[in-house]
Amino acid sequence: MLGKPDHVFDRAREWQGLTRFVSGGAASAQQVGATLGVVSGRRRQGKSFLLQALAETTGGMYFAATEATEAESLRLFNESLTRYTRQVAEFPFRDWNDAIPYMFRVIRDQRVPVIIDEFPFLTRASPALPSIIQRELGPGGSGRDSLVRLVLCGSAMSVMGKLLAGQAPLRGRAGLELVIHPFRYREAARFWGITDPRLAVLVHAVIGGTPAYRYEFTQSDRPADVADFDSWVCRTVLNPQTPLFREARYLLAEEAEIRDTALYHSVLAAIASGNATNGGIANFVGRKSDQITHPLKVLEDCALITREPDLFRSGRARYRIVEPLITFYEAIMRRRWPELEIHRAESVWGSMRPTFLAQVVGPHFEALCRDFALHADESLYGGFPAEVGAGVVADPANRTQIEIDVAVLAPQESGRPRRVLSLGETKWGEVMGTHHVQRLARARDLLAGKGYDTGDTVLACYSGSGFTDDLRTVAKNDPRVLLIGLDRLYG
Structure with missing residues (x-):
């Protein structure tokens, strides 16, 4: 098993799964044929960082797709293949029917990962791409004589979740299905360098275990102690000059399945305020219960909320927001957004802090205790x-x-x-x-x-x-x- 690079924090289990998929161990020494892996997870969890480290460690290829037309994406993919193989394709790719077979042929003798990141960007412009990959991985496809480990990665959970589901073309083809989750609360505290457990709970209740918020979104700013927590909230998440300020809105806007954002924000606000049952959410939103079934299902598919059954009452359940930053936004920021935009963080936080303790920290502490019990x-x-x-x-x-x-x-x-x-x-x-x-x-x-x-x-x-x-x-x-x-x- 390949050693995990020192610059990759934690993720030992994920690294083990990825390297096992690439190498396959002794059992795959005689195995011929390309294999497929699917890696997913919400944005900012470090998927790309982890997969780039995998490509560097194993000598594989990493290609990050962008929002582009099919023609431009094919050119970019061709350029990436050329840089990696140092071989120039004889003809430009007309479509993915040309590109995928060429990839399997030109890297056929190396058991290395070929990573296609942000895969949903490609399928948006080329809906047939999963079917083309399925065909080429099949018995008569170009992947039959290749050792390539093809890894498809994406952050659009509604898209990635359907990639291997139901009657999807790639169902049954994947040898790896890995979801990159946020750090658990203990790992998050170590990642932030916080040793005071009270401060660790407070910080986790705001930003959870998302790795990107530690450096990219806060410029390494962390509260020095519990006394500094209020000031830290005002200078980071409540500060319009930081990217963390609008992050919760972007998390919702990035999901392709979510169109009526006002309705979805209202559903999330209901849950954040404690109205977590189907009926409670419906009353808060002002809709009938059957009218919020679809929004709830979409939010579940996007991994933004989870449905938690009542263990002692059959058929009863409560919904919980998975991303703490969204809970913080809906309970605190959304209600006072105009004031926050004109840099009144201190006055807003002073009046909303009791709400934070009651509606954010209290329920979040409950979730942490259940996590503790489960493990x-x-x-x-x-x-x-x-x-x-x-x-x-x-x-x-x-x-x-x-x-x-x-x-x-x-x-x-x-x-x-x-x-x-x-x-x-x-x-x-x-x-x-x-x-x-x-x-x-x-x-x-x-x-x-x-x-x-x-x-x-x-x-x-x-x-x-x-x-x-x-x-x-x-x-x-x-x-x-x-x-x-x-x-x-x-x-």
Whole structure:
């Protein structure tokens, strides 16, 4: 396996997948025929950076497509092939029916990646291109006698997601399907060089784990400490002179499937403000529930939102915005955009900071705690966390509902009740006490009455502000009470 270059931060698993695809190991020593890989991910995640490093390390070819006509794209591709192979094509490419077979022939004896980045730009001008690649990778195609590892990469998630789906021409042809995600919260803190977990949560709630925001979009500006956070927000994301200021708008505008941007912004604003159910979103937007089904599906396909089912109520679900910067924009910036454009960041932030803590940081902290639980060692909850999410437990006797922020379920076993490993509550700005555990215990008992296995359920409190002495005493004496503070979250 080829070593990862030192300038590539993290991405060990992704690098391993890419190099395994290129080399194939001993199993592919006798394999003949070109293979296809597909790499996708939202913009700014470092896909191009990673693939350029792959091309340099393996001696492969990297071609970045641009928004252009088919004729210009063919010329640019031909020029890239000529520079790489040092061979000049006998005739100019008339279309991709000429270009793809020529590529396989001219690089046929090298097991190297040929990377075509921003592939959706090409398919927009040449819709038949995926079918041409499929044909050439087939039994009678020019790729049959080639060792090329063709990698198609793109940021338009709605386009890339359909490339291998359903009846798409390339379905079943790919030997690699890799999605480049943002850094997880711990990796993001290391990438930003932040060691204070409280500051790490606050920064992550604004810009998430997108690598490009660290250097290109903020010019390496990072908050020195928690006291500097407010100033950092005003001089970066709320500053009209920085590219981060309009980034959330561009993320939406870049998706080809999104046409009525006003409707989509309203849907996102509904979710950001806490109206995350289908009915809540519809009421906020002023449409019927069936009229927002399509926008929600498009936003899901674009990897901008995700649908999270209620673990304890079948058929119920809540939507969550995947990109923190969009949540920040919809909850904070969009409401006060005219003021921000005339450089009134300090006054806007002063009045919107409570909204930031309630509507942005609080829900974001919940998501981080669920991420923590999902990747926890099985010894923490007494079993493997097969499913982690949120849920609502009805309490008919008290005529109320108990919201569970972090529910951890064991794998479903045939013929046995579903085991609840843990029930958890999160509080960002509140010191948690024994009443929080009592509430979780009530939910545990109600679930037991519904047929769940709660005999060993761990009651977990996740706090950004600490725990009372009484609660610490309870946790010390009861192994089924677990306290997770910021140090543990980032430990």
